Amino acid sequence: MTELTDTNHSELDRRGFLKCMAWAGTAVTWTVSGGVLSACEIGANPAQAPKPRSKDLYFVQISDSHIGFKGxxxxxxxATFGQAISQVNALAQRPAFVMNxxxxxxxxxxxxxDTVKQLAGTLKTAHVFQVPGEHDVIGGAQAYLDRYGKSTVGTGYYSFDMNGVHFLALVNVNQTEQMGHLGQEQLDWIKKDLSGLASDTPIVVFxxxxxxxxxxxxxxxxxxxxQALGFMKRFGSVSxxxxxxxxxxxxxxxNVTFHTARGTxxxxxxxxxxxxxxxxxxxAGQLHQALGVSEVRWTARYSRLAIVDDTLPT
Structure with missing residues (x-):
């Protein structure tokens, strides 16, 4: 396993990234306990995952469907977005929610x-959440907010709690000329949102x-x-x-684990x-190996977050 640590947020060099990618393509379970991360390779069969306890939480992340792309x-x-949804619906356990x-x-x-909404509506889960990407706010964020902005704050950010885990859904794409920017208004909101939480609360940020x-x-x-992560230093587990x-x-x-996902x-x-x-x-024939979804499990008994990255079935 290659572990990269960079407390100064310095740029990853190409060699270091490729060393990381050499193992990241494998299905890996990441467990976080008290801010300490470990990993072990597992089989691709989700049925091999440990059975959940009453307070455990299981959800799925999908990303980057790019509906409308032609190339x-x-x-x-x-079609591949639909296949990803079918893969989620075929999982052995129904997720508590799906986050795009x-x-x-x-x-x-x-x-x-409309196409995204129609397909996402077929997901077998109680909740479907989302955050916008830069392609969702081309020409302004209003079209996105008209569909997904209800019960959100500012440019579409929000938080929620489930099974003792606190989730933040952030927006860092609205300034396309400065890609990757939260802004002071959202930073102030993050600080306020976290202020009343106990330090042993697991934090998951989308x-x-x-x-x-x-x-x-x-x-x-x-x-x-x-700045945003500075508000989270007192928490033992942040993902x-x-x-x-x-x-x-x-x-x-x-105390922070970062994980990026494949697109569909x-x-x-x-x-x-x-x-x-x-x-x-x-x-030809290799596209599905580069696409996929992520299964995420919070294990309450051991205070662990585990992530398994699944490629689309061929």
Whole structure:
């Protein structure tokens, strides 16, 4: 296992990232207890996961469906999004909720949002949550907020509690000229939202753009994330689940574990391996291996968060 620690949020170099990616493609269970992370490889069969206790929490993350995309990287993103949903619906355990971490659409048209809503409505879960990606706010965030802004604050951020875990759903894409930015209003809200929580409360943060400096040259970072994470230093376990980069990576900084997810539309290059983060066309028959969903389990008895990244079935 390769562990990357960077307390100064410095940029990951290409070699270090590729070393991390060498093992990140495997199904890995991450367990966090008191801010300490460990990992072990497991089989791809979700039925092998431990049985939940009464207060355990099981949910699924999907990301980057890019409905409306047209290109050689994926000739039918609607189909692969539908396949991801079918995969979730076929899981041995029904998730308490499904979170879509952004870029639901490719150009934020009404028709694209309608397609996402129709397909997401078939998910077998009690709740479907989402945060916007930069592709969902092209031309402004109103179209997204009209559909998903109810009961949110400001630009669409919100929080909720479930089984003793506190969840933050953040928005860091509205300033497209400065990709990865929370803003002072949202930072103030985060501070206030967390202020009344006990320090042993597990915190899970959702956002589209990574909350660490994964690769700032490509907009794969959030410039004011250090301030937001500063409000979380007193908590023993903080996990940040992001989309945007269309590939799996996990990083640990102190009490915080960062995890990025595959998309359901197309892969993107690893940082520094291409001139720009443009969709990658893979050989025929290999697309599903680059797409997938993430299963996440909070184990109350052991205070652990475990993540298993599943590729789409071929």
């Amino acid at each position: 050689t990287a994926n000739a039918d993103v609607t 971490t952004g870029d639901l659409t490719h150009t934020s048209t009404a028709a694209q949002f 956002a589209h753009v990574p909350l660490f400096a994964m690769y700032p040259q490509w907009g794969w970072s959030t410039d004011d994330a250090v 940040c689940l992001n989309g945007h980069v269309h590939q799996v990576m996990t990083k640990v900084e102190g 539309a197309f892969p993107l290059p690893a940082p520094g391996t291409a001139p720009a983060p443009t969709p990658v066309t893979v050989p």
